[in-house]
Amino acid sequence: MSDNKxxxxxTFLLNVSMDFLxxxxxxxxxxxxxxxxxxxxAACLGGxxxxxxxxxxxxxxxxxxxxxxxxxxxxxxxCPSKAWAQFGKAFMVFYGLSFITAGAxxxxxxxxxxxxDASWSMYYLVAxxxxxxxxxxxxxxFFRQTLLPVLLKYQVRLCFDNKCCxxxxxxxxxxxxxxxxxxxxxxxxxxxxxxxxxxxxxxxxMEDDLNEEQRLExxxxxxxxxxxxLIPFSSLGKKNGMLIGxxxxxxxxxxxxxxxxxxxxxxxxxxxKLSANGDYQLLIPSEVVQQA
Numbered sequence: 001m002s003d004n005k006x007x008x009x010x011t012f013l014l015n016v017s018m019d020f021l022x023x024x025x026x027x028x029x030x031x032x033x034x035x036x037x038x039x040x041x042a043a044c045l046g047g048x049x050x051x052x053x054x055x056x057x058x059x060x061x062x063x064x065x066x067x068x069x070x071x072x073x074x075x076x077x078x079c080p081s082k083a084w085a086q087f088g089k090a091f092m093v094f095y096g097l098s099f100i101t102a103g104a105x106x107x108x109x110x111x112x113x114x115x116x117d118a119s120w121s122m123y124y125l126v127a128x129x130x131x132x133x134x135x136x137x138x139x140x141x142f143f144r145q146t147l148l149p150v151l152l153k154y155q156v157r158l159c160f161d162n163k164c165c166x167x168x169x170x171x172x173x174x175x176x177x178x179x180x181x182x183x184x185x186x187x188x189x190x191x192x193x194x195x196x197x198x199x200x201x202x203x204x205x206m207e208d209d210l211n212e213e214q215r216l217e218x219x220x221x222x223x224x225x226x227x228x229x230l231i232p233f234s235s236l237g238k239k240n241g242m243l244i245g246x247x248x249x250x251x252x253x254x255x256x257x258x259x260x261x262x263x264x265x266x267x268x269x270x271x272x273k274l275s276a277n278g279d280y281q282l283l284i285p286s287e288v289v290q291q292a
Contacts, residue, residue, distance in 0.1 A: 008051050015050035018101065019043040021132045023078040026094045030086065032079040042078035046070075071095070101132055154289070155254035156282050158189065158267060160246070163197040167281035169253065170274075175285040177231055179245070179266045186231060186245060188268045188283040198246070199224065206244070206269060215244060231268050243268040253289060262288060 020043035027034045049070055053062050060066060075094060081087040156169040167189070177186035191206055198206075205218040219228045229245035245266040252259045265288070274283060 008054055011054060012047045012051050016043045016047035018132075019046035019074065022094060022097050022101065023074065025097055025132055026075070026090055027079045029093050030079075030090045032081065032086070032090060034079075038080075039078045042074045045077065046074050097132070153280060154284060156187075156284065157250075157252040157254075157259070158194060158197065158248050159250040159252075160194070160197040160248050161199075162249075165194055165197045167193045168279065169282035169284040170280040171286055171289060172283040173286045175283050177233060177243075177268060177285070179229060180231070181229070182266075184265060185285040185287045186266045186268050187251065187285070187288065188243070188270050188274065190274055190281045191269050191271050192273075193281040194246075194267065194269065202246070206271065219244065229266050231266070233268075243270065245269065251288075253284065255289070260289070 020039055023039050023042055024034065026032075027039070052059075056062070071094065072091065075087070075090055079090055081090065152171040154169045154171065155166065157164055157166050169187075172188075175185070175188065177188070178184065179186055195203055195206075199222070201222045202219065202224055205215050205222070216228070216230055219225065222228075224246065227247040229247070231243040231245045233241050233243055245268045247264055247266050249264070251262040251265050251267075253262075254260075274281060
């Protein structure tokens with residue numbers, strides 16, 4: 001009787017500790033609000049669910065579908081989300097972390113000869129916690145600094161009047177600029193990238209030391225006057241700025257082996273560099289990629 005009680009206690013402690021860390025790291029990686037009381041409540045529910053398996057391991061409550069349902073419930077308790085896409089992302093991250101942690105725990109436990117369940121559980125806990133802490137410290141940094149920028153870059157082709165220019169685009173989820181006439185999303189491009197595609201009078205107007213009103217006046221009287229847009233924007237340090245936009249004939253975004261095409265999108269011309277180290281020359285709103 002006492003052995004079973006100790007084993008149940010260790011099982012509860014193991015499950016609560018691991019579930020708490022898994023839920024906390026999931027919320028952190030998915031940028032969800034973290035409420036520690038909800039995390040602890042969900043972890044305790046997971047702990048009781050783990051202890052229940054000792055009593056009725058063959059029950060329908062411990063089949064694979066039931067475990068998936070319980071995982072969803074734990075996530076909903078710990079990190080409630082109103083958006084299904086956000087919840088789906090959290091669910092995949094949660095199970096990805098679970099597989100990594102389980103693999104690290106089993107590998108560590110197999111390297112240490114143990115004859116008692118209590119000792120095995122302790123190695124499992126230490127190895128799992130170590131794996132999660134390593135992910136929290138290093139994986140998030142790698143994802144943000146290395147992997148994420150690569151995943152969010154696209155080869156982009158812009159065409160104006162049978163002339164095309166190509167550059168590297170970066171997916172900008174915070175880009176909410178809209179064409180004031182059509183309300184379609186707007187791509188932002190460096191002037192240096194599109195300069196070769198523009199007629200001389202447009203380039204002169206963009207390069208001259210003119211204020212926004214003078215530049216717009218000069219552009220409106222050019223042969224490309226029907227392409228010109230004045231786009232208001234706000235940014236850090238500048239609440240009421242204006243960008244000159246030009247309607248392109250075609251915009252192509254290379255995604256894998258195919259090119260997604262958009263017709264008549266407005267491209268806002270940015271006079272400076274968008275990336276300090278030149279990694280990209282365009283900012284692409286996420287809606288453009290989703291609609292393509």
